Amino acid sequence: xxxxxxxxxxxxxxxxxxxxxxxxxxxxxxxxxxxxxxxxxxxxxxxxxxxxxxxxxxxxxxxxxxxxxxxxxxxxxxxxxxxxxxxxxxxxxxxxxxxxxxxxxxxxxxxxxxxxxxxxxxxxxxxxxxxxxxxxxxxxxxxxxxxxxxxxxxxxxxxxxxxxxxxxxxxxxxxxxxxxxxxxxxxxxxxxxxxxxxx
Numbered sequence: 175x176x177x178x179x180x181x182x183x184x185x186x187x188x189x190x191x192x193x194x195x196x197x198x199x200x201x202x203x204x205x206x207x208x209x210x211x212x213x214x215x216x217x218x219x220x221x222x223x224x225x226x227x228x229x230x231x232x233x234x235x236x237x238x239x240x241x242x243x244x245x246x247x248x249x250x251x252x253x254x255x256x257x258x259x260x261x262x263x264x265x266x267x268x269x270x271x272x273x274x275x276x277x278x279x280x281x282x283x284x285x286x287x288x289x290x291x292x293x294x295x296x297x298x299x300x301x302x303x304x305x306x307x308x309x310x311x312x313x314x315x316x317x318x319x320x321x322x323x324x325x326x327x328x329x330x331x332x333x334x335x336x337x338x339x340x341x342x343x344x345x346x347x348x349x350x351x352x353x354x355x356x357x358x359x360x361x362x363x364x365x366x367x368x369x370x371x372x373x
Contacts, residue, residue: 177225178303181259182218183328184210186298191279191325192291194265202265204279204322207258208302215257219249222306222318229308230316241310244317261304261322280324283352294325295333301326 187207194202234241248260266276281291294300303324310316
């Protein structure tokens with residue numbers, strides 16, 4: 175599994191994990207903003223920046239010039255001073271070679287067991303497994319997004335009133351949320367076809 179990074183634990187803000195949001199994207203968008211401590215943020219940012227710098231240098235070399243950098247980053251400090259990591263994943267994508275590809279976000283409980291995705295609401299304590307996706311658009315510059323591949327639910331706050339996690343870097347967290355485990359294999363679609371989805 176290429177370049178999957180596990181975030182520190184943090185508090186979810188407006189997560190869309192079980193059902194994609196179709197308000198601004200008819201194909202649907204899974205997403206989550208995670209607010210973490212400043213120390214965890216700095217450490218995570220440092221690791222991402224190393225990957226970003228390497229990808230930026232490679233793109234500049236390939237184009238034979240220094241490129242503009244995008245000002246928008248998914249690892250950011252909000253206007254309210256929160257230390258935030260934002261990750262997203264389209265729910266489906268139409269491709270020329272393989273037709274319609276559907277994506278989902280795998281979910282694990284605090285013990286590392288793969289579970290059916292609960293109604294994860296704001297305030298839930300989570301870790302995310304993300305994949306950096308670097309891109310260059312002349313009008314915007316060189317930037318990156320974080321693809322949301324999986325979440326580990328440490329403490330669940332449900333909205334509306336109510337496998338093998340090691341592949342994503344999730345271990346066990348004592349005393350946290352546990353869900354009903356199932357042995358359904360995580361679809362190869364999310365892994366094998368990610369390279370065809372530039373989002």
